[in-house]
Amino acid sequence: MSDASNPLGEYLRARRELVTPADAGIPVLGVRRVPGLRREEVAMLAGISADYYLRLEQGRDRNPSVQVLESLASVLRLDDDGVAHLLQLGADRPRRSRRRPRRESVPTGIARLVATLGLPAFVEGRYFDVLAVNPLATALSPRLVVGANRLRDVFLDPAERDLYPGWPEATRRLVAGFRESVGTDTDDPRFIELVGELSLASPRFRELWARHDVHAREGTTSLLDHPVVGELRLNREKLAVGGADGQMLVVYHPDAGSDAADRLAVLASSALPAAKDAAR
Structure with a gap:
């Protein structure tokens, strides 16, 4: 899915690829074919099922709880700004139709x-x-x-x-x-x-x-x-x-x-x- 249709999944995937196994305390055995953590490793560290995490990345589940998001934020080593952004992406909100950009006017x-x-x-x-x-x-x-x-x-x-x-x-x-x-x-x-x-x-x-x-x-x-x-x-x-x-x-x-x-x-x-x- 594109960044516009699945921003939560795009964010989770991008940040997962930036966390090394060493960062997460995971021993490296053999050759790894993916950068950063695997999906199942993120799920294990966050205390959720691998299938549920896959649904989040793929955009098939868009309403995770705050507790789940905070657990993921910890695994992905997000700072305060990153945590706030993740919570915002995971918030349940109606989809808005595209609109013409408003002209910005300085007071x-x-x-x-x-x-x-x-x-x-x-x-x-x-x-x-x-x-x-x-x-x-x-x-x-x-x-x-x-x-x-x-x-x-x-x-x-x-x-x-x-x-x-x-x-x-x-x-x-x-x-x-x-x-x-x-x-x-x-x-x-x-x-x-x-x-x-x-x-x-x-x-x-x-x-x-x-x-x-x-x-x-x-x-x-x-x-x-x-x-x-x-x-x-x-x-x-x-x-x-x-x-x-x-x-x-x-x-x-x-x-x-x-x-x-x-x-x-x-x-x-x-x-x-x-x-x-x-x-x-």
């Missing part, structure tokens, strides 16, 4: 806040579209403009890739955050279009998407190699926008007194006058 107050902040800031939508951005954020990355998509840029634009010395880890977190943002709404037309496009165009995205990693969209430290001011180690905050489902206010800020603070000030001094001239 007026948030748009004004982004424009007046003296730090690089932008609003990221549910599909990681850039919905609002200030000039300093665009100076940080010219790809940060309204209408751009962070997934497309980070995976498909070489200049954006060069901005991240830790690109492999940055992409891992990005894809895990995207899966968390979409949740169980895998029949969403925009989601299907975006995942299909990136899967065809980027082997790295295809590899990460197959892992089914899930991670909350949250703050972290971001290391950037800027072509003008050099290395910038910035704190990146992601703050949920109230009343706007899935939108996040993203703000970059340096530690006080750091080299990054000085370099960001240099970037601001060149970027902001240019932005004012363009607005005239």
Whole structure:
């Protein structure tokens, strides 16, 4: 079955393949033909029958109990975000018909806040579209403009890739955050279009998407190699926008007194006058 029709089974299978027998305390005897754990091994460790686990992976049983899901989460070594995602996938809910994607609109107050902040800031939508951005954020990355998509840029634009010395880890977190943002709404037309496009165009995205990693969209430290001011180690905050489902206010800020603070000030001094001239 496809990922859209059987998300619970796809998730269980993907995570099962990432757990080694050694992780689970299972001795390896002879040659194993499958990556990770076998289905019957997962079932045994979770305390359920092998037939029942097979039905879950194949999508023939879609309503496991919370107790079963939590047992599976333990066997599959899921973190808190992974457990929450698994419980969400296993929740009993009516099937919704496909609908046209809604246009995301940034609340007026948030748009004004982004424009007046003296730090690089932008609003990221549910599909990681850039919905609002200030000039300093665009100076940080010219790809940060309204209408751009962070997934497309980070995976498909070489200049954006060069901005991240830790690109492999940055992409891992990005894809895990995207899966968390979409949740169980895998029949969403925009989601299907975006995942299909990136899967065809980027082997790295295809590899990460197959892992089914899930991670909350949250703050972290971001290391950037800027072509003008050099290395910038910035704190990146992601703050949920109230009343706007899935939108996040993203703000970059340096530690006080750091080299990054000085370099960001240099970037601001060149970027902001240019932005004012363009607005005239």
